[in-house]
Amino acid sequence: xxxxxxxxxxxxxxxxxxxxxxxxxxxxxxxxxxxxxxxxxxxxxxxxxxxxxxxxxxxxxxxxxxxxxxxxxxxxxxxxxxxxxxxxxxxxxxxxxxxxxxxxxxxxxxxxxxxxxxxxxxxxxxxxxxxxxxxxxxxxxxxxxxxxxxxxxxxxxxxxxxxxxxxxxxxxxxxxxxxxxxxxxxxxxxxxxxxxxxxxxxxxxxxxxxxxxxxxxxxxxxxxxxxxxxxxxxxxxxxxxxxxxxxxxxxxxxxxxxxxxxxxxxxxxxxxxxxxxxxxxxxxxxxxxxxxxxxxxxxxxxxxxxxxxxxxxxxxxxxxxxxxxxxxxxxxxxxxxxx
Amino acid sequence: xxxxxxxxxxxxxxxxxxxxxxxxxxxxxxxxxxxxxxxxxxxxxxxxxxxxxxxxxxxxxxxxxxxxxxxxxxxxxxxxxxxxxxxxxxxxxxxxxxxxxxxxxxxxxxxxxxxxxxxxxxxxxxxxxxxxxxxxxxxxxxxxxxxxxxxxxxxxxxxxxxxxxxxxxxxxxxxxxxxxxxxxxxxxxxxxxxxxxxxxxxxxxxxxxxxxxxxxxxxxxxxxxxxxxxxxxxxxxxxxxxxxxxxxxxxxxxxxxxxxxxxxxxxxxxxxxxxxxxxxxxxxxxxxxxxxxxxxxxxxxxxxxxxxxxxxxxxx
Numbered sequence: 251x252x253x254x255x256x257x258x259x260x261x262x263x264x265x266x267x268x269x270x271x272x273x274x275x276x277x278x279x280x281x282x283x284x285x286x287x288x289x290x291x292x293x294x295x296x297x298x299x300x301x302x303x304x305x306x307x308x309x310x311x312x313x314x315x316x317x318x319x320x321x322x323x324x325x326x327x328x329x330x331x332x333x334x335x336x337x338x339x340x341x342x343x344x345x346x347x348x349x350x351x352x353x354x355x356x357x358x359x360x361x362x363x364x365x366x367x368x369x370x371x372x373x374x375x376x377x378x379x380x381x382x383x384x385x386x387x388x389x390x391x392x393x394x395x396x397x398x399x400x401x402x403x404x405x406x407x408x409x410x411x412x413x414x415x416x417x418x419x420x421x422x423x424x425x426x427x428x429x430x431x432x433x434x435x436x437x438x439x440x441x442x443x444x445x446x447x448x449x450x451x452x453x454x455x456x457x458x459x460x461x462x463x464x465x466x467x468x469x470x471x472x473x474x475x476x477x478x479x480x481x482x483x484x485x486x487x488x489x490x491x492x493x494x495x496x497x498x499x500x501x502x503x504x505x506x507x508x509x510x511x512x513x514x515x516x517x518x519x520x521x522x523x524x525x526x527x528x529x530x531x532x533x534x535x536x537x538x539x540x541x542x543x544x545x546x547x548x549x550x551x552x553x554x555x556x557x558x559x560x561x562x563x564x565x566x567x568x569x570x571x572x573x574x575x576x577x578x579x580x581x582x583x584x585x586x587x588x589x
Numbered sequence: 590x591x592x593x594x595x596x597x598x599x600x601x602x603x604x605x606x607x608x609x610x611x612x613x614x615x616x617x618x619x620x621x622x623x624x625x626x627x628x629x630x631x632x633x634x635x636x637x638x639x640x641x642x643x644x645x646x647x648x649x650x651x652x653x654x655x656x657x658x659x660x661x662x663x664x665x666x667x668x669x670x671x672x673x674x675x676x677x678x679x680x681x682x683x684x685x686x687x688x689x690x691x692x693x694x695x696x697x698x699x700x701x702x703x704x705x706x707x708x709x710x711x712x713x714x715x716x717x718x719x720x721x722x723x724x725x726x727x728x729x730x731x732x733x734x735x736x737x738x739x740x741x742x743x744x745x746x747x748x749x750x751x752x753x754x755x756x757x758x759x760x761x762x763x764x765x766x767x768x769x770x771x772x773x774x775x776x777x778x779x780x781x782x783x784x785x786x787x788x789x790x791x792x793x794x795x796x797x798x799x800x801x802x803x804x805x806x807x808x809x810x811x812x813x814x815x816x817x818x819x820x821x822x823x824x825x826x827x828x829x830x831x832x833x834x835x836x837x838x839x840x841x842x843x844x845x846x847x848x849x850x851x852x853x854x855x856x857x858x859x860x861x862x863x864x865x866x867x868x869x870x871x872x873x874x875x876x877x878x879x880x881x882x883x884x885x886x887x888x889x890x891x892x893x894x895x896x897x898x899x900x901x902x903x904x905x
Contacts, residue, residue, distance in 0.1 A: 322802045351804040363795040368624075368817040378803040411624060427803070 305482030361420035418449035638893020714773035719780025727788025763849030821898030
């Protein structure tokens with residue numbers, strides 16, 4: 251789907267091709283039969299260039315978290331390729347997979363759940379270094395203290411437990427752990443959604459700061475368009491297991507090519523009561539359809555304000571529209587109004 | 590680039606600019622209490638649990654250190670002296686004597702050593718077995734889980750006492766060691782179920798997923814991450830299992846399948862004395878009290894630990 255000319259390929263760090271992640275639905279107590287599939291991720295392709303941030307947005311249940319977890323291979327994908335520096339992560343197993351995980355790290359959504367409550371933060375941050383045996387005990391402890399400073403915490407906190415920290419501090423501890431073994435690629439799965447609005451900026455700025463300093467590449471998963479706008483270079487919009495639109499950030503916010511993106515953008519509040527009063531909002535009716543029974547044709551047609559007969563029957567191709575780097579999957583993309 | 594280079598680079602050039610992120614919250618200023626300390630404080634607030642712990646300590650001291658003070662030989666049968674058989678409590682024999690002139694206090698001590706030892710060691714063995722089987726079943730799931738848990742169900746579905754009676758008749762020789770092993774072999778089932786259920790829940794927790802993504806191997810995940818987080822329920826179960834095992838041993842010995850003479854145990858003392866209950870109730874009252882109070886104390890301590898270790902309260 252996405253063209254892969256060699257000039258682009260060399261800059262590309264991650265190249266995901268037609269990734270599918272289906273979760274089997276089973277029934278029966280002892281002999282379990284598969285009675286269906288939850289198609290959480292249903293054929294997705296995208297690339298991320300080195301040093302860039304791809305924002306992945308979509309509503310709850312659209313499969314964005316599943317993509318992140320599949321890339322770090324918490325799940326074994328049903329089909330597709332995940333070429334990381336030309337190594338297919340989808341095929342790795344055992345020791346090779348373990349080694350590859352050094353280069354791909356993940357930051358989880360809820361810092362209250364992602365830190366083992368029985369570990370001190372020092373041992374949490376040091377754990378990846380112990381696992382990969384990168385240095386002596388003494389050196390590891392020094393680096394742990396250094397990492398704490400890097401994320402803006404005092405090195406003296408090294409022997410404290412996670413429950414002694416606030417949400418923002420915990421998320422910074424999680425960031426420090428993700429950075430401990432020097433990864434190239436970090437998947438941030440809604441890293442600020444669980445945090446108070448007042449401390450989101452801290453963590454976001456820290457992430458950006460670290461990206462510049464360590465030349466990190468991010469996949470930034472979020473449901474918050476304003477957050478993604480702040481951090482992402484390119485943005486992919488997901489709906490029900492598929493990417494419906496993928497484009498440069500500014501292009502996407504200025505001229506969306508998919509009615510779903512348009513609807514999402516219209517929902518972002520504007521901090522100006524005058525404009526807010528007069529602006530038109532596109533209210534989507536109904537809920538996200540079940541990923542077990544995905545609608546025919548365009549999977550968005552059940553809620554799309556622009557749906558025609560063709561949308562119910564023919565699934566639109568995810569293809570470049572107008573600008574070469576602006577992809578969308580809609581029959582009527584040229585009719586989507588700019589913001 | 591090597592990580593230390595990166596980090597040094599940071600510390601010399603840009604370390605300061607991040608410093609404003611530092612927030613000193615009220616949480617950090619207040620006096621620190623370690624998790625263990627919090628649990629201990631909570632336990633100490635439970636008066637019944639403290640009473641139970643004190644009695645248990647007393648019992649252990651009595652059984653293991655008592656003989657140093659109370660030097661009468663529990664197996665010295667003073668049959669010839671009429672005043673010394675079936676005597677009620679007196680200064681010479683505070684708990685009385687039995688039909689062959691054994692000093693009951695001395696026998697309570699030596700019997701207690703056996704009973705407590707059987708309870709403790711068979712608990713240890715059973716818990717270790719339970720942790721092994723339960724953690725493998727819970728962690729790996731699927732077919733392994735099914736096979737192990739159906740096996741557990743089979744053992745659980747056999748009436749335990751009947752099984753123990755039959756087996757002890759042919760496989761034990763009446764020594765504490767054989768009874769310990771017999772009890773442990775069938776005592777691991779609840780621990781296994783408990784550990785499995787804890788592991789099933791923990792497996793999906795984010796901090797376990799996080800450790801997986803940093804490349805932790807299965808053994809590390811199981812025993813460094815998951816087991817400590819399942820420790821609370823396991824400790825409670827272990828405490829209660831000691832009391833269960835003490836009762837099991839007593840019942841076995843009472844029916845003549847467990848500890849046999851010349852070794853004494855509390856259950857065996859009751860068994861010995863029951864025919865003489867009408868003549869001299871003291872023979873039975875003291876070992877029965879010992880069993881009753883020890884088991885009660887263990888259960889109180891177990892309940893206290895359960896409350897103190899409750900994860901919902903620990904998470905704060």
